[in-house]
Amino acid sequence: MTVRILPLPETAPPAPDRGLGALSTDKGNLPLDSVDVRASVTGLVAGIEVVQGFRNPFDVPLEATYIFPLPDRAAVTALRMEADDRVIEGELKERGQARQDYDTAITAGQRAAIAEEDRPDVFTMRVGNILPGERVTIRLTLDQPLPHESASSTTFRFPLVVAPRYIPGAPLDDERAGSGVADDTDAVPDASRISPPVLLPGFPNPVRLAVTVDIDPAGLPLTQVRSALHVVAEEGDGERVTVRLQPGERLDRDFILRLDFAPHESAALSLVPDESGGEGTFNLTVLPSGEAKPSPRDVVLVLDRSGSMRGWKMVAARRAAARIVDTLRTEDRFAVLSFDTVIERPRDLGTGLADGTDRNRFRAVEHLAALDARGGTEMLAPLDEACRLLADSPRDRVLVLITDGQVGNEDQLLARLEPQLQGVRVHTVGIDQAVNAGFLNRLATTGRGRFELVESEDRLDEAMEHIHHRITAPLATGLTLHADGLEIVSGTVAPARLGALFPGVPLVIAGRFRGSPSGALSVQGTTPDGTAWEQRATGISTRDRAATSIWARAHLRDLEDRYAVGGPDDLEQRIVATSLRFGVLCRFTAFVAVDSRVATEVGSSHQVVQPVEMPRGWAAPQMGRATFSAAADTFAGPPPP
Known part of the structure; x- marks a missing residue:
């Protein structure tokens, strides 16, 4: 067995434990005291258990609310509540019914917990009627696909903090949707559900964090495991590897592992029949090779x-x-469009598209070099303008958005942009250690492009290689999926938009089939010179516990995006039915656990919204004093009598 500590690049020294304006108490009164992430990676799939520990330091019953992140592509498949030697399994229900069950239980003095999805990567946990001095443990079970970034790499990313997001629009006069610090607006009507209060700088670390990742390559030629943002200990006995986070870390940035493989051919079709028979889930991976001939681009x-x-x-x-x-x-x-609350362009390049001459490129780089950070994230206007510039061009059209994605009006943006993106490929580059990956993945998928994560300057060179491949001419466009001897269930293919194929960039397609697990699938398209392109794979029947839940999550994400841009009237019912059938949480369902035993007399309880860390690398002034004040109001005062 080998044991080693993975090094990290040079970083700024951590802030001291205490600083100006820090809050302190004799015994501490924040309800969340531990988060334990346990992941088991097999091949390109991770099974994850997230354990959240809540305690009540007050003398009255407590209701704790925690706004927290999960991986945006992960399928949440189970919730369990443990308290006072009792174990209560959560049930997945329509969201309104789950809320009613939770509220009824709290009113009756029963312990209860409810988990709801507010964004693909933002969730709210409420745990009610925690007795004085009592500890309640919540366990969430997830299945997460690891993105197949190239023939030789993938990433395990687990977010640990919901970063503050820019909330545009006019405040609403209606009752607030949630317990966060931001006002609901006409552009973000649920802003109060995605805006947790933020700990004051210098506040002592209130949460014990543990992360353990067991890695089984499952036949893939694993060559290296790299931790991007944390110091970790790695143990290995040859093929399998276990990575553990060093103690004392704060929940202030993503946990990211890069897994490198020897180059390999991974084009394959797996067919996973349901236990009940009759239907199953397929997963097709296409790994294109070769280079496309360059063509003029906008x-x-x-x-x-x-x-x-x-x-x-x-x-x-x-x-x-x-x-x-x-x-x-x-x-x-x-x-080049740079934006905050206004849009700016390079000098002398006009208001349209400029030719890619040396002079014009120099002017653009000169403009970029002078930019600094300021103002709000008014993203709609520049994306609208980008779509206008790319409209009705016969050329290959590419839009690249470089951002941390920290906005709350994701649905508004998608609804506005989706009709304008016909024929435009959108690639997103997310730069942050707590990036809004849910939105940037959604936008890239809507635009038939890819999302690339840049969590540090050291990552930039590697990321730019991927980005370069994706903005070059595609190998094939107009992709369609064809079955031979396999019946695909109509309307189940995910992603719903297949996009284009790029050199060395894998394409993964999942869906449902009916009948026996046999047959073949082919992906067909057209190359830039007009010739036909095809890649075919024959299916292999396998057993994969996570395949169906991961497909269901991807399919639900497609349906939710259709809902955001104005789908048919029955789409919400279809989303709920799919979520309940396959046991995967979505925006219109919720997991609720209710203890049948009455724990406390009916009466008032102390309500606390768990404050979260300021993301690492963020400067306090940019977040606004109001955010910190709201955090202080949440937990500094004594409980009600």
Whole structure:
């Protein structure tokens, strides 16, 4: 067995335990005291258990609310509540019914817990009637696919904090939707559900964090495991590896492991029959090779320079945008739009698309070099303008958004942009250590493109290689899926939009089939010169516990995005039915656990919203004093009598 500590790049020293304005108490009165993430990676799938520990330091019953992140592509399949030697399994129900069951239980003095999804990667946990001095444990079970970024790498990413998000729009006069610090607005009517209070800088670490990841390559030629943002201990006995987070870390940034493999051919079709028979889930991986002949492109770069991009993120964003500009050819046309609350363009390049000449590219890089972070994240106007610039062009059209994604109006943005993205490929570059991956993945999927994560400046060079492949000419477009001897259940293919194929960029397609687990699937498309392209795979019947839940999560995400842009009237009912049938949480369902035993007399309880860490690398002034004040109001005062 080998044991080693994985090194980290040079970083700024951590802030001291206490600082100006820090809050302190004799015994501490924050309800969340531990988070334990236990992941088991097998091949390109992770099974995860998230254990949250809540305690009540008060002299009256407590209701704790915790707004927290989970991986945006993960399927939440179970909830369990443990208290006073009792174990209560959660039930997945329609969201309104689950809330009613929870409220009824709390009113009756019963312990209860409810988990709800507010964004693909933002969830709310409420745990009620925790008795004085009592500890309640919540266990969530997840299945998460690891994105197949190339033929030789994948990433395990687990988010640990919900970063503050810019909330546009006019405040609503209605009752608040949640317990967060932001006002609900006409653009973000549930802003109060995605805006947890933030701990004051210097507040002692209130939560014990543990992360353990067991890695079984399952036949893949694993060569290296790299921790991007944390110091970890790694143990291995040859093929299998266990990675553990060092104690004392705060929940202030994503936990990211990069898994490197020897180059391998992974085109394959797995067929996973249901235990009940009759239907099953397929998973097709296509790994294209070769290079496409360059063709003239229209490229629009949209760069976020808002206040949340301050520090290393702004430096990395400028470098990323400049690198993309440098790859443009004379026959390409391009525009650069930098934005906060206003849109700015490079000097002398006009208001349209400029030719990719040396002079114009120099002007663009000159503009980028002068940018600093400021203002709010008014993202709709620049994306609208980018779509206008790319409209009705016969060329290959590419939109690249470089941002941390910290906005709350994701649904508004998707609803506005989706009709304008016909024929436009959208690639998103997320720069942050607590990035809004849920939104950036949704936008890229809507635009038939890819999302690339840049969590540090050290990651930038590697990420730019991936980005370069994705903004070049595709190998094939107009992709369609065809079955031979396998009956695909109509309307179940995920992603619903197959997009384009790029050199070395895997395409993963999942869906449901009916009948026996045999047959073949082929992906067909057209190359840039008009010739037909096809790749075919023959199915292999396998047993994969997570395949159906992971497909269901991807399918539900597609349906939810259709709902956001104005789908048919019965779409919500279809989403609920799919969620309940396959046991996977979505925005219209919730897991609720209710203890049948009455724990306390009916009466008032103390309500606390758990404050979260300020994301690492963020500067306190950019978040606004109101956010910190709200955090202090939440937990500084004594409980009611």
